[in-house]
Amino acid sequence: TPSPVTVTVTGAAGQIGYALLFRIASGQLIGPDTPINLKLLEIPKAVTAAEGTAMELTDCAFPLLRSIDVTDDARRAFDGTNVALLVGARPRTQGMERGDLLEANGGIFKPQGEAINAGAAEDVRVLAVGNPANTNALITQAHAPDVPAERFTAMTRLDHNRALAQLAAKLDVGVNDIRKLAIWGNHSATQYPDLFHAEVGGKNAAEQVEQSWLADEFIPTVAKRGAAIIEARGASSAASAANAAIDHVHTWVNGTAEGDWTSAGVVSDGSYGVPEGLISSFPVTARDGRYEIVQGLDIDPFSRERIDASVAELTEERDTVRRLGYI
Numbered sequence: 001t002p003s004p005v006t007v008t009v010t011g012a013a014g015q016i017g018y019a020l021l022f023r024i025a026s027g028q029l030i031g032p033d034t035p036i037n038l039k040l041l042e043i044p045k046a047v048t049a050a051e052g053t054a055m056e057l058t059d060c061a062f063p064l065l066r067s068i069d070v071t072d073d074a075r076r077a078f079d080g081t082n083v084a085l086l087v088g089a090r091p092r093t094q095g096m097e098r099g100d101l102l103e104a105n106g107g108i109f110k111p112q113g114e115a116i117n118a119g120a121a122e123d124v125r126v127l128a129v130g131n132p133a134n135t136n137a138l139i140t141q142a143h144a145p146d147v148p149a150e151r152f153t154a155m156t157r158l159d160h161n162r163a164l165a166q167l168a169a170k171l172d173v174g175v176n177d178i179r180k181l182a183i184w185g186n187h188s189a190t191q192y193p194d195l196f197h198a199e200v201g202g203k204n205a206a207e208q209v210e211q212s213w214l215a216d217e218f219i220p221t222v223a224k225r226g227a228a229i230i231e232a233r234g235a236s237s238a239a240s241a242a243n244a245a246i247d248h249v250h251t252w253v254n255g256t257a258e259g260d261w262t263s264a265g266v267v268s269d270g271s272y273g274v275p276e277g278l279i280s281s282f283p284v285t286a287r288d289g290r291y292e293i294v295q296g297l298d299i300d301p302f303s304r305e306r307i308d309a310s311v312a313e314l315t316e317e318r319d320t321v322r323r324l325g326y327i
């Protein structure tokens, strides 16, 4: 059997945590043979609830689940961790300005970055799910200078999966018939789901849909899907977000298929005019346990404008947290 992997989940008592932990413990995160040690981080008042979830995990008698540690101490939670899923975050409440939101989350992700730097395993991989995910990942990375920057990522896989599902429904094909779709920029309403490089049945996807559908239906439906779920469900996406987190890490570890790519928020190397160091979504491949930005794509003017707008928002978020002293 492969050696055990330690997985830390923050916000473990939340709704994404509840949809995520059982799938990790059943072997879907890394692979069906890899034993798992779970570490659950919560704020003090939610530790008891997280302990309740731990009891249920125990009661599943998952063959791969070796241990569960519940704590409100970040140092302990990230000690020896191989995979850190940063789900817990301060949600935006009514009347809260964007700056307040960034400030509240800086207070969460800075100490978590420090704890990762202090104690995580050599090969640690970090995924920020909690919003604003890209900038939370950036803050975490800034406080873990001993960990290679490429190990810090933000989740746009849910946006990617939403885009796959919308396009598959439009063209009446299976999601597996679609290749090379991409989400660019921020995990926010400015994100840009790109069909111009996507292929369906080996042919260009954008050429198989009306431009009006692409611009007026597809892009806004994908970008505003989170709000539509809240409207319908009375709560934000949870199981689909957990599913995307599983996909993100599974792909990172196990790789993308030949001739395909996926989407992830990764540290920019300056490609496509995205300022170096920003954590922005790109089309990425995964090979040998590393995400790499797909290089050399032609960006048409329609796409350029949308990528630039989303990247401008990321730049603004970075400037705000810089002003606040978080990076």
Ligand code: NAX
Binding pocket: 010, 011, 012, 013, 014, 015, 016, 017, 041, 042, 043, 046, 087, 088, 089, 090, 091, 108, 128, 129, 130, 131, 132, 133, 155, 156, 158, 159, 187, 226, 236, 237, 238, 241
């Ligand atoms: P919940 O409010 O249900 O759970 C969040 C949990 O985090 C709570 O139990 C809370 O006690 C805990 N928490 C808060 N501060 C913490 C800290 N400092 N350390 C450890 N735990 C802490 O939210 P949930 O629905 O689970 O969503 C979690 C986050 O995911 C939110 O920020 C949400 O906006 C974000 N999302 C991101 C998505 C993405 O695609 N990147 C999609 C889904 C989701 O909206």
